[in-house]
Amino acid sequence: MKRVILFGAPGAGKGTQADMLEEKYGYKKISTGDLIRAEVAAKTHVGLEVKAIMEAGELVPDKTIIEILKKRLNQNDIVRANGYIMDGFPRTRPQAEELSRMEVDHEMAIYLNIVDEDVVVKRLMSRLTCSNCGAIFNVENNPPQKAGQCDFCAGPLRQRADDNEETIRKRIRVYRQQTQPVIDYYREKGLLHEIDASGSVEDIGEKLGQVMR
Ligand code: AMP
Numbered sequence: 001m002k003r004v005i006l007f008g009a010p011g012a013g014k015g016t017q018a019d020m021l022e023e024k025y026g027y028k029k030i031s032t033g034d035l036i037r038a039e040v041a042a043k044t045h046v047g048l049e050v051k052a053i054m055e056a057g058e059l060v061p062d063k064t065i066i067e068i069l070k071k072r073l074n075q076n077d078i079v080r081a082n083g084y085i086m087d088g089f090p091r092t093r094p095q096a097e098e099l100s101r102m103e104v105d106h107e108m109a110i111y112l113n114i115v116d117e118d119v120v121v122k123r124l125m126s127r128l129t130c131s132n133c134g135a136i137f138n139v140e141n142n143p144p145q146k147a148g149q150c151d152f153c154a155g156p157l158r159q160r161a162d163d164n165e166e167t168i169r170k171r172i173r174v175y176r177q178q179t180q181p182v183i184d185y186y187r188e189k190g191l192l193h194e195i196d197a198s199g200s201v202e203d204i205g206e207k208l209g210q211v212m213r
Contacts, residue, residue: 001085008112011120
């Protein structure tokens with residue numbers, strides 16, 4: 001079993017690139033953000049508990065997210081896969097420590113680095129997400145074939161509740177304070193590859209492909 005961890009600020013392109021890696025290598029994408037949004041949409045006990053936290057751009061408690069992740073990792077499609085790609089986990093040091101207790105044969109971490117904060121703010125403000133399958137589009141640089149409709153499942157495209165400027169800036173602050181130290185932890189372990197993620201979707205995909213070889 002292989003584990004690929006994608007790091008990067010909100011808007012760095014983790015979700016889009018994880019979708020592409022899933023298609024290319026057959027690894028399963030696990031987005032903890034998608035898992036949380038599914039709980040919120042289904043109005044489960046957990047979903048109701050974390051809705052406000054998520055919409056404020058803050059992190060849900062480690063214990064909650066770890067439980068949700070473990071449940072997902074135990075599902076058959078993941079257990080049978082050759083590997084999985086983590087999009088949005090770990091985001092804190094305790095999450096990273098928990099993840100390293102879940103052993104795999106191979107592990108790599110890739111940091112999609114963007115220095116200019118305005119680039120990610122702009123990307124997120126023009127992002128559209130399919131409310132049915134979670135596919136990601138961007139009105140500016142990765143538009144759907146038909147306006148407002150998902151290319152893959154024809155579901156309706158919406159702006160995420162947390163993709164507004166105020167919440168985006170908050171998420172970037174949270175990322176700097178809580179997630180940047182986790183990236184250093186993987187760097188110290190010698191597992192980190194860093195790529196410049198300020199270019200186009202294809203550009204970043206190309207660089208990722210080189211690192212994955
Ligand atoms: P994302 O889709 O990765 O941007 O995540 C959206 C939101 O879900 C985040 O702003 C958090 O509120 C929550 N979330 C996702 N992953 C995690 C995580 N690993 N730890 C804590 N909160 C998370």
